[in-house]
Amino acid sequence: MGYDKRVDGRKPDELRPIVAKAGVIKRADGSAMFKIGDTVAYAAVYGPRDLFPKFLQDPQRGILRCKYNMMPFSGAGDRVRPGGSRRSKEISMVTEKALLPVLNLEDFPNAVVDVFIELPQTDAGTRCAGICAAAIALADAGLSMKDMVASVSVGKVDNMVAVDLNYAEESYEGGDVADVPVAFIPRTGQISLLQMDGLIDGESLKRALEMGRKACMQISEIQKKALKEKF
Amino acid sequence: MGELLVADKSIVVPGEEVAAGMDFLPTEGVYRDGDKLVASRLGLLAVDGRLVKLIPLSGKYLPKRGDVIIGKVTDVTISGWRTDINSAYTAMLSMKDATSEFIARGADLTRYFTFGDYLVTKIVNVTSQNLVDLTMKGPGLRKLSEGRIIAVAPNKVPRIIGKQGSMVSMIKDATGCRIIVGQNGIVWLQGDPDQELVAVSALRKIENESHISGLTDRIKVFLDGEVKRLHLAPSMNAGNDGGSEGGRSEFSEREFQQ
Structure with a gap:
């Protein structure tokens, strides 16, 4: 039979409903909330500020330090053990690398910009939601950026190429599933994050990325609107 | 033949194209990419002749000589x-x-x-x-020594000071407080405790509404109203001399108090 109709009735290239808001955490230098479907990400930016221990400092440019965390109660039942894991460490790193290309940190030698991403509720696509929230928060913090970053997961569920998989699709058991989180720099169309988990053929991957690009353009508009709505 | 892609004085976000053509020159907060000018931070667009710059709305203080x-x-x-x-x-x-x-x-x-x-x-x-x-x-x-220290957004400092210090003098005159505004967003106030509170709320009001036009008039109305309210309740002053600090501790700026 195959997977020909999505569990929530969306079209293959349709995103889940998105809500984005800037400046949700008052004490932070910049912050944002990004909600896509049932996945909710909060990002708070602190800095640029002094970096210690001193050996981490870079005298040529500031550094970016991201921390991704899923809250213990965020999943679909199983408690996520609090504290860092291999998984969260990896995602923190790819988030950092996805955001770095747009940031101009040359003006802040020896300093650090801290980004904390927390997920109170998750339904797949968490790193993408985290990156979207972090990009809004960084802009809200008044940092100099070449552009925003928009991110979404694309993939293939059995034989359907689709964007923004939810958890039911990601864990579909009737066939092969490929999950490809991707981040775009909207103005130039460059890709700053591309990971892959699962099996997908070249032709489908190309199609998936093209759909992802279009979805990211939509997300980028929502991000910009969120920033402007703050004023 | 260049043209602006967004209106002057509008809010722009990083990566937004603000002008096309080689006629415009990028300055603070704007960079050139090909024949487009692109915003590189969140701010208000300010066009001065051929110069395009951004007035930042957020961000940390950057130290500058002479400040x-x-x-x-x-x-x-x-x-x-x-x-x-x-x-x-x-x-x-x-x-x-x-x-x-x-x-x-x-x-x-x-x-x-x-x-x-x-x-x-x-x-x-x-x-x-x-x-x-x-x-x-x-x-x-x-x-x-003595007084109250609060932190405001550093990029709102020019609005708090106003043209030739007009805004801060207005607050000083209305509340009778002594005020020093540091370019880094740290403000020192000293005066009658009730008047200090009025001055602090006026500063917060400027901070929140500085990008909306007609600021000076609104602050003037606000100050007049608040000061009149204080005069109508002179017993409040006498009561506070008795050592009741309750009213003050409600303020979230307390962490910056000396």
Whole structure:
């Protein structure tokens, strides 16, 4: 039979409903909330500020330090053990690398910009939601950026190429599933994050990325609107 | 033949194209990519002839030579004092620049300034690595004693001061407080406690509404209203002399109080 109709009735290239808001955490230098479907990400930016221990400092440019965390109660039942894991460490790193290309940190030698991403509720696509929230928060913090970053997961569920998989699709058991989180720099169309988990053929991957690009353009508009709505 | 892609004085976000063509020149907060000018931070677009710049709406204070700022002493070293200036970097005040008095070798520097002291100082130098040097030599530069310290957004400081200091003088006149606004967003106020509160709420109002036009008039109306309210309830002043600090502690700015 195959997977020909999505569990929530969306079209293959349709995103889940998105809500984005800037400046949700008052004490932070910049912050944002990004909600896509049932996945909710909060990002708070602190800095640029002094970096210690001193050996981490870079005298040529500031550094970016991201921390991704899923809250213990965020999943679909199983408690996520609090504290860092291999998984969260990896995602923190790819988030950092996805955001770095747009940031101009040359003006802040020896300093650090801290980004904390927390997920109170998750339904797949968490790193993408985290990156979207972090990009809004960084802009809200008044940092100099070449552009925003928009991110979404694309993939293939059995034989359907689709964007923004939810958890039911990601864990579909009737066939092969490929999950490809991707981040775009909207103005130039460059890709700053591309990971892959699962099996997908070249032709489908190309199609998936093209759909992802279009979805990211939509997300980028929502991000910009969120920033402007703050004023 | 260049053209603006968004209206002057509108809010732009990073990556937004603001102008096309080679006629416009990018300045602060704007960069050129091909024949387009692109915003590189969140701000208000300001077009001055051919120059396009952004007035930032958020962000940390960047130390600049000649700025008069308020700093807090965080460390006493062999040769001077390290101060927190509400920026990404700390600033050094050397012994030589601190006082014209003779300081003997090995003297206890905390006799002059000690941990937690707030100083009105001037930046004399900022290096490429953002090492900041301060001086206490100059008119009005001194150690602050008593009063209230609050932090406001550094990029709202020009609006708080106003043209030739018009806005801050208006608050001073209305509330009778003494006010020093540091370029780094640290503000010192001293006056009658009730009047201090009025001044603080006026500053917060400026901070929140500075990008909406007609600010001066709104602040004037606000101040008149608040001051009138204080005069109508003179018993409140007398009551507070009895040592009731309850009204004050409601303020979230308390962490910056001395």
